[in-house]
Amino acid sequence: MTTDTITSFTNTTVKLLRSLHDKKARQNDGLFLAEGMRVVTEAIDAGIYPIILAHGVSVRTHPVLQRLVDATLGSGGRVIETNDDVLAKIARKDNPQMVVAAFPMRSLTLNALDRTAMNIVLVLEGLKDPGNLGTILRTGDAVAASAVILIDQCCDPFSTEAVRASMGALFTQKLAHASWVEFEPWLRAAPAQLVGATLNTSHDYQAVAYKKPTFIFMGNEQSGLPPAYEQACDALVKIPMLGKADSLNVAISTAVLAYEVVNQQRGQTIV
């Protein structure tokens, strides 16, 4: 197979790529969009190959692109070369990246996660903002989270906004979906410390000894964790807030808490 050159907005492959901004289309086709040479390279390095790779004429001879094209074609995918206008339509923004690719959506069940070697797991309940979710996935990569688990109804991690904010971490993180009734018995079937972040405690987040594996449990942006879920936690902690608002963005809270766990786990090795 070789590269097709396409310049029409109404070409069926272009239409398919453009449709992937919509959740229903993603679910129908089982595909989602990721943009940029660096992100697509990370996907391929993680063993996830594009079903469709679209690129601009201007990067045709770029050595990195050639690798992406070879990997796509070599795994049975399709490559199209197109112009900036079509790329802007696909990306739904001006100044689009010169590489856009459609990847298969994948999400794990809890039983697919290996419980034997976990350090930190990020558990998110009812998260609504895809930018927050993507940013948390990116933080998950930085703290080497063993998994990111979405509980109940969360926003779609495969939305364009979430994928953009994740900066490729969607491909390197183990992402699982579960309901609370699936999650709780699974959690308790092996050692785990479930730590809920909440404003409903005065327990300082630095006063807890985090044990491997620590499951950091974060609730919805507006309402936080439901009371019943808080009661199921082994510890409830609060990040001190010294200002007027007593509020932090949920992706910020997740990171501050996750780095405390990392710092305790890496112990006295800091020079």
Add this chain to the structure above:
Amino acid sequence: MTTDTITSFTNTTVKLLRSLHDKKARQNDGLFLAEGMRVVTEAIDAGIYPIILAHGVSVRTHPVLQRLVDATLGSGGRVIETNDDVLAKIARKDNPQMVVAAFPMRSLTLNALDRTAMNIVLVLEGLKDPGNLGTILRTGDAVAASAVILIDQCCDPFSTEAVRASMGALFTQKLAHASWVEFEPWLRAAPAQLVGATLNTSHDYQAVAYKKPTFIFMGNEQSGLPPAYEQACDALVKIPMLGKADSLNVAISTAVLAYEVVNQQRGQTIV
């Protein structure tokens, strides 16, 4: 003065409010938009009064609204009551908040900042994403930052996206703009530890003793701090990243670093 009832998209006050999504209009009128009863209350509590307050019919009898109306009229501002369609047009989104207000833009010069009682200052260089800037302002409130200083060309803190992400912290934070050539001599005219976050060091962020006042210095999302600015720092630090990407969102890095400073400053008082 009393409340005017307006239902026309083309009313001049409605047109003014709608225009404030655009930077040029904000600069012409010296006004910006903030949304939501809670955020407008925080502004008034901080002594910043709306020039124009618009609210929906449905909240007419809400006791909090009455306080906002009194504060607006009492400070010489205007109040308009309108319908959901007009509010959606003003907010440029569906399901708008029932309260939208125009406030005077304010930004300090460096000389307006009190150097005698500073703990943490957040210094941002060339930040491009208004969501990141707003989130950092929100974090600034939580860590009780003494100021947030924008160096060189940053995105506009008064854009709707930045204001939304700041969740009211724009009103409680001391926000200053300066060029680097203004900033550096001002910084060195009094005790200060300038700590730059960078990938160009192996110096762990927890290995530094942060001294009051600590100036946390964060660079642009893509390129980080310019080399000359890094050289001017008293310390360069890196947050350890244990994953594949060696990357964190800039608002996340700012918060992780700021909480390390807070934690060192609050010392052994944790129970």
